[in-house]
Amino acid sequence: MQVPEKDVLLKVENLKMYFPAAKSLFGKTTSCVKAVDNVSFEVEKGKTFGLVGESGCGKTTTGKCILRITNPTEGHIYYKGKDISRASKEEIKSIRREIQLIFQDPYGSLDPRQSAYSIIKEAVVTGKEKYTESEVAARVKELLEIVELLPEMGDRYPHEMSGGQRQRLGIARALACNPELIVCDEPVSALDVSIQAQVINLFQSLQERLGLTYVFIAHDLAVVRHIADVIGVMYLGHIVEIMDAAEIYSNPVHPYTRALLSAVPITDYYVEKSRKRILLEGEVPSPIHAPSGCPFHPRCAYATDVCKAEVPSLTDTGGGHLVACHLSKKN
Ligand code: SF4
16 A cells, blocks of 8 residues: 655754853853754644653754744754745745744733734734735634634733633734744643643644644643644653654653653553653753763663763654664664
Protein backbone atom coordinates (compact mmCIF):
# COMPACT_ATOMS: atom_id res chain seq x y z
CA MET A 1 0.00 0.00 0.00
CA GLN A 2 1.28 3.42 -0.90
CA VAL A 3 1.77 5.80 2.03
CA PRO A 4 0.04 9.13 1.23
CA GLU A 5 2.42 12.07 0.98
CA LYS A 6 2.33 14.43 3.94
CA ASP A 7 1.09 17.99 3.42
CA VAL A 8 3.76 19.71 5.50
CA LEU A 9 2.94 23.34 6.39
CA LEU A 10 5.93 23.99 8.66
CA LYS A 11 9.33 22.36 8.69
CA VAL A 12 12.02 23.27 11.20
CA GLU A 13 15.47 22.03 10.26
CA ASN A 14 18.56 21.99 12.50
CA LEU A 15 17.40 25.14 14.28
CA LYS A 16 19.88 26.76 16.67
CA MET A 17 19.31 29.79 18.84
CA TYR A 18 22.30 30.84 20.91
CA PHE A 19 22.28 33.95 23.09
CA PRO A 20 25.58 35.57 24.11
CA ALA A 21 26.11 35.15 27.87
CA ALA A 22 29.51 36.79 28.31
CA LYS A 23 31.80 38.97 26.22
CA SER A 24 35.52 39.64 26.35
CA LEU A 25 37.04 43.09 26.79
CA PHE A 26 37.07 43.44 23.00
CA GLY A 27 33.37 42.58 22.60
CA LYS A 28 33.92 39.00 21.45
CA THR A 29 31.37 36.46 22.70
CA THR A 30 33.16 34.09 25.09
CA SER A 31 30.21 31.96 26.18
CA CYS A 32 26.61 31.57 25.11
CA VAL A 33 23.30 30.12 26.23
CA LYS A 34 22.30 27.37 23.83
CA ALA A 35 18.54 27.85 24.19
CA VAL A 36 17.72 25.78 21.09
CA ASP A 37 20.29 23.35 19.77
CA ASN A 38 19.78 21.51 16.50
CA VAL A 39 16.02 21.16 16.68
CA SER A 40 14.17 19.59 13.73
CA PHE A 41 10.50 18.69 13.29
CA GLU A 42 7.66 19.15 10.85
CA VAL A 43 4.01 20.00 11.22
CA GLU A 44 1.34 18.71 8.87
CA LYS A 45 -1.36 21.08 7.65
CA GLY A 46 -4.48 20.94 9.83
CA LYS A 47 -2.69 19.05 12.62
CA THR A 48 -1.32 19.93 16.04
CA PHE A 49 2.31 19.50 16.98
CA GLY A 50 2.70 19.54 20.76
CA LEU A 51 6.03 20.74 22.13
CA VAL A 52 6.50 19.68 25.72
CA GLY A 53 9.23 19.94 28.34
CA GLU A 54 10.20 21.59 31.61
CA SER A 55 10.53 25.37 31.96
CA GLY A 56 13.66 26.68 30.29
CA CYS A 57 14.02 23.75 27.86
CA GLY A 58 13.75 26.01 24.78
CA LYS A 59 10.10 25.51 23.78
CA THR A 60 9.16 29.20 23.82
CA THR A 61 12.38 30.23 22.07
CA THR A 62 11.60 27.71 19.32
CA GLY A 63 8.14 29.31 18.98
CA LYS A 64 9.69 32.79 18.83
CA CYS A 65 12.07 31.67 16.08
CA ILE A 66 9.14 30.28 14.04
CA LEU A 67 7.40 33.65 14.34
CA ARG A 68 10.70 35.38 13.62
CA ILE A 69 10.44 37.40 16.84
CA THR A 70 14.05 36.33 17.33
CA ASN A 71 16.49 35.65 14.50
CA PRO A 72 17.79 32.09 14.62
CA THR A 73 21.54 31.63 14.93
CA GLU A 74 21.52 28.74 12.45
CA GLY A 75 19.13 26.39 10.71
CA HIS A 76 16.07 26.72 8.52
CA ILE A 77 12.35 27.29 9.01
CA TYR A 78 10.29 26.35 5.98
CA TYR A 79 6.72 27.67 5.89
CA LYS A 80 4.71 26.39 2.90
CA GLY A 81 8.03 25.19 1.48
CA LYS A 82 9.68 28.64 1.64
CA ASP A 83 12.63 29.27 3.93
CA ILE A 84 11.57 32.12 6.22
CA SER A 85 14.55 31.90 8.57
CA ARG A 86 16.30 34.77 6.76
CA ALA A 87 13.19 36.63 5.54
CA SER A 88 13.38 40.41 5.23
CA LYS A 89 11.39 42.74 7.51
CA GLU A 90 8.81 43.26 4.76
CA GLU A 91 8.40 39.51 4.23
CA ILE A 92 8.11 38.92 8.00
CA LYS A 93 5.28 41.47 8.13
CA SER A 94 3.23 39.50 5.63
CA ILE A 95 4.20 36.12 7.18
CA ARG A 96 2.93 37.35 10.59
CA ARG A 97 -0.57 37.64 9.16
CA GLU A 98 -0.49 33.93 8.39
CA ILE A 99 1.38 32.79 11.50
CA GLN A 100 -0.12 34.10 14.70
CA LEU A 101 0.79 33.76 18.37
CA ILE A 102 -1.39 33.14 21.39
CA PHE A 103 0.26 34.03 24.68
CA GLN A 104 0.27 32.31 28.05
CA ASP A 105 -0.78 35.45 29.90
CA PRO A 106 -3.70 37.02 28.05
CA TYR A 107 -3.84 39.85 30.58
CA GLY A 108 -0.28 40.90 29.91
CA SER A 109 -0.71 40.69 26.14
CA LEU A 110 -3.88 42.81 25.91
CA ASP A 111 -3.91 46.63 26.05
CA PRO A 112 -5.78 47.47 29.28
CA ARG A 113 -6.91 50.84 27.85
CA GLN A 114 -8.74 49.27 24.92
CA SER A 115 -12.12 47.54 24.92
CA ALA A 116 -12.40 44.02 23.55
CA TYR A 117 -14.05 45.52 20.44
CA SER A 118 -11.10 47.88 19.77
CA ILE A 119 -8.54 45.13 20.40
CA ILE A 120 -10.14 42.86 17.80
CA LYS A 121 -10.86 45.74 15.42
CA GLU A 122 -7.19 46.77 15.46
CA ALA A 123 -6.20 43.25 14.40
CA VAL A 124 -8.92 43.11 11.72
CA VAL A 125 -7.83 46.34 10.02
CA THR A 126 -4.16 45.30 9.92
CA GLY A 127 -5.07 42.12 8.02
CA LYS A 128 -4.76 41.60 4.26
CA GLU A 129 -8.48 42.05 3.61
CA LYS A 130 -9.73 45.60 3.21
CA TYR A 131 -13.04 46.18 4.99
CA THR A 132 -15.49 49.08 5.12
CA GLU A 133 -16.47 50.41 8.56
CA SER A 134 -19.65 48.32 8.67
CA GLU A 135 -17.79 45.21 7.48
CA VAL A 136 -15.22 45.69 10.26
CA ALA A 137 -18.03 45.82 12.83
CA ALA A 138 -19.58 42.67 11.36
CA ARG A 139 -16.20 40.89 11.37
CA VAL A 140 -15.55 41.81 15.03
CA LYS A 141 -19.02 40.50 15.91
CA GLU A 142 -18.32 37.30 13.98
CA LEU A 143 -14.98 36.80 15.76
CA LEU A 144 -16.61 37.27 19.17
CA GLU A 145 -19.18 34.66 18.18
CA ILE A 146 -16.48 32.25 16.87
CA VAL A 147 -14.71 32.29 20.26
CA GLU A 148 -18.05 31.94 22.06
CA LEU A 149 -18.14 35.41 23.63
CA LEU A 150 -21.41 37.35 23.75
CA PRO A 151 -21.56 40.46 21.49
CA GLU A 152 -21.91 42.73 24.54
CA MET A 153 -18.48 41.52 25.72
CA GLY A 154 -17.09 43.82 23.02
CA ASP A 155 -17.68 46.78 25.37
CA ARG A 156 -15.68 45.29 28.21
CA TYR A 157 -12.07 46.02 29.06
CA PRO A 158 -9.62 43.19 29.79
CA HIS A 159 -9.76 43.81 33.57
CA GLU A 160 -13.55 43.35 33.47
CA MET A 161 -13.21 39.84 32.05
CA SER A 162 -12.41 36.48 33.63
CA GLY A 163 -9.18 34.63 32.74
CA GLY A 164 -11.02 32.34 30.32
CA GLN A 165 -12.80 35.25 28.63
CA ARG A 166 -9.51 37.11 28.24
CA GLN A 167 -7.93 34.07 26.62
CA ARG A 168 -10.92 33.83 24.24
CA LEU A 169 -10.34 37.50 23.40
CA GLY A 170 -6.67 36.70 22.69
CA ILE A 171 -7.77 33.88 20.39
CA ALA A 172 -10.25 36.17 18.57
CA ARG A 173 -7.46 38.69 18.02
CA ALA A 174 -5.18 35.97 16.64
CA LEU A 175 -7.94 34.79 14.26
CA ALA A 176 -8.64 38.29 12.93
CA CYS A 177 -6.09 37.98 10.11
CA ASN A 178 -7.32 34.53 9.01
CA PRO A 179 -4.07 32.78 9.98
CA GLU A 180 -3.15 29.28 8.84
CA LEU A 181 -0.70 28.48 11.62
CA ILE A 182 -0.99 29.47 15.27
CA VAL A 183 1.82 29.10 17.78
CA CYS A 184 0.08 28.64 21.13
CA ASP A 185 2.56 29.32 23.93
CA GLU A 186 1.26 27.74 27.15
CA PRO A 187 -2.22 29.09 26.32
CA VAL A 188 -4.04 27.35 29.17
CA SER A 189 -1.46 27.08 31.94
CA ALA A 190 -2.62 30.32 33.64
CA LEU A 191 -6.25 29.14 33.73
CA ASP A 192 -8.26 27.08 36.25
CA VAL A 193 -8.53 23.39 35.37
CA SER A 194 -12.25 23.57 34.45
CA ILE A 195 -11.62 26.60 32.20
CA GLN A 196 -8.58 24.87 30.69
CA ALA A 197 -10.85 22.10 29.38
CA GLN A 198 -13.25 24.63 27.83
CA VAL A 199 -10.45 26.53 26.09
CA ILE A 200 -8.83 23.30 24.83
CA ASN A 201 -12.22 22.25 23.41
CA LEU A 202 -12.47 25.65 21.73
CA PHE A 203 -9.03 25.17 20.14
CA GLN A 204 -10.14 21.81 18.80
CA SER A 205 -13.45 23.05 17.39
CA LEU A 206 -11.69 26.03 15.75
CA GLN A 207 -9.22 23.67 14.15
CA GLU A 208 -12.04 21.60 12.65
CA ARG A 209 -14.02 24.64 11.58
CA LEU A 210 -11.19 26.77 10.14
CA GLY A 211 -8.63 24.11 9.19
CA LEU A 212 -6.00 25.63 11.50
CA THR A 213 -2.58 24.17 12.20
CA TYR A 214 -1.16 24.53 15.71
CA VAL A 215 2.24 24.38 17.34
CA PHE A 216 1.05 23.87 20.91
CA ILE A 217 3.69 24.60 23.55
CA ALA A 218 3.07 23.40 27.12
CA HIS A 219 4.82 21.88 30.11
CA ASP A 220 1.81 19.71 31.00
CA LEU A 221 1.95 16.38 29.16
CA ALA A 222 -1.69 15.57 29.93
CA VAL A 223 -2.85 18.77 28.19
CA VAL A 224 -0.59 18.21 25.18
CA ARG A 225 -1.64 14.56 24.92
CA HIS A 226 -5.28 15.68 24.72
CA ILE A 227 -4.88 18.18 21.89
CA ALA A 228 -1.82 17.11 19.89
CA ASP A 229 -1.54 14.69 16.96
CA VAL A 230 2.23 14.48 17.26
CA ILE A 231 4.32 15.26 20.34
CA GLY A 232 7.91 16.47 20.52
CA VAL A 233 9.64 16.24 23.91
CA MET A 234 12.34 18.85 24.56
CA TYR A 235 15.16 18.76 27.07
CA LEU A 236 17.85 21.42 27.45
CA GLY A 237 17.39 22.84 23.95
CA HIS A 238 17.21 19.44 22.22
CA ILE A 239 14.28 17.40 20.95
CA VAL A 240 14.75 13.98 22.54
CA GLU A 241 11.65 12.18 21.25
CA ILE A 242 8.95 12.70 18.60
CA MET A 243 5.99 10.36 18.46
CA ASP A 244 2.28 10.07 17.67
CA ALA A 245 0.29 11.40 20.62
CA ALA A 246 -1.51 8.04 20.82
CA GLU A 247 1.81 6.36 21.62
CA ILE A 248 2.88 8.58 24.47
CA TYR A 249 1.36 6.47 27.26
CA SER A 250 1.79 3.09 25.60
CA ASN A 251 5.28 3.38 24.14
CA PRO A 252 7.46 6.15 25.61
CA VAL A 253 11.08 5.28 24.86
CA HIS A 254 13.40 8.06 26.00
CA PRO A 255 14.23 7.90 29.75
CA TYR A 256 13.33 11.59 30.10
CA THR A 257 9.87 11.11 28.51
CA ARG A 258 9.28 8.15 30.83
CA ALA A 259 10.21 10.24 33.86
CA LEU A 260 7.90 13.07 32.74
CA LEU A 261 5.06 10.61 32.20
CA SER A 262 5.50 9.00 35.58
CA ALA A 263 4.67 12.36 37.16
CA VAL A 264 1.35 12.67 35.27
CA PRO A 265 -1.50 11.46 37.52
CA ILE A 266 -3.79 8.78 36.09
CA THR A 267 -7.47 8.73 37.10
CA ASP A 268 -7.62 4.91 37.33
CA TYR A 269 -6.91 4.19 41.02
CA TYR A 270 -5.42 0.70 40.51
CA VAL A 271 -3.19 1.73 37.58
CA GLU A 272 -2.05 4.77 39.55
CA LYS A 273 -1.30 2.67 42.63
CA SER A 274 0.76 0.12 40.72
CA ARG A 275 2.81 2.74 38.87
CA LYS A 276 6.34 3.53 39.91
CA ARG A 277 7.31 7.19 40.01
CA ILE A 278 10.65 7.84 38.30
CA LEU A 279 12.39 10.55 40.27
CA LEU A 280 14.96 12.52 38.35
CA GLU A 281 18.05 13.28 40.35
CA GLY A 282 19.79 16.63 40.26
CA GLU A 283 18.91 19.90 38.60
CA VAL A 284 18.57 20.67 34.89
CA PRO A 285 22.15 21.64 33.88
CA SER A 286 22.83 25.22 32.84
CA PRO A 287 22.47 25.76 29.08
CA ILE A 288 25.65 27.89 29.31
CA HIS A 289 27.65 24.87 30.45
CA ALA A 290 25.64 22.15 28.70
CA PRO A 291 26.94 18.63 29.37
CA SER A 292 28.96 16.84 26.71
CA GLY A 293 27.35 13.99 24.77
CA CYS A 294 23.72 13.32 25.60
CA PRO A 295 22.33 16.42 27.38
CA PHE A 296 20.35 14.15 29.72
CA HIS A 297 23.30 12.00 30.86
CA PRO A 298 23.95 13.70 34.26
CA ARG A 299 20.40 12.75 35.34
CA CYS A 300 19.93 9.48 33.45
CA ALA A 301 19.96 6.19 35.35
CA TYR A 302 21.07 4.32 32.19
CA ALA A 303 23.97 6.58 31.18
CA THR A 304 27.12 4.86 29.94
CA ASP A 305 30.49 6.18 28.77
CA VAL A 306 29.25 6.55 25.21
CA CYS A 307 26.40 8.79 26.49
CA LYS A 308 28.95 11.17 28.00
CA ALA A 309 30.97 11.36 24.80
CA GLU A 310 28.52 11.29 21.88
CA VAL A 311 25.36 13.28 21.22
CA PRO A 312 22.69 10.76 20.22
CA SER A 313 20.92 11.67 16.98
CA LEU A 314 17.13 11.50 16.53
CA THR A 315 16.66 8.06 15.00
CA ASP A 316 13.52 6.39 13.69
CA THR A 317 12.78 3.42 15.93
CA GLY A 318 9.88 2.38 13.70
CA GLY A 319 6.77 4.00 12.22
CA GLY A 320 8.16 7.52 12.47
CA HIS A 321 8.76 7.30 16.24
CA LEU A 322 12.01 9.28 16.62
CA VAL A 323 14.22 8.94 19.69
CA ALA A 324 17.57 10.52 20.56
CA CYS A 325 19.05 7.89 22.87
CA HIS A 326 21.98 5.50 22.37
CA LEU A 327 19.99 2.72 24.04
CA SER A 328 17.12 2.90 21.58
CA LYS A 329 19.20 2.35 18.46
CA LYS A 330 18.42 -0.81 16.55
CA ASN A 331 21.24 -3.33 16.48
FE1 SF4 B 1 20.31 8.11 29.01
FE2 SF4 B 1 22.38 7.60 27.41
FE3 SF4 B 1 19.92 7.52 26.42
FE4 SF4 B 1 21.03 9.84 27.11
S1 SF4 B 1 21.70 8.49 25.47
S2 SF4 B 1 18.99 9.19 27.58
S3 SF4 B 1 22.21 9.27 28.88
S4 SF4 B 1 20.78 6.18 27.98
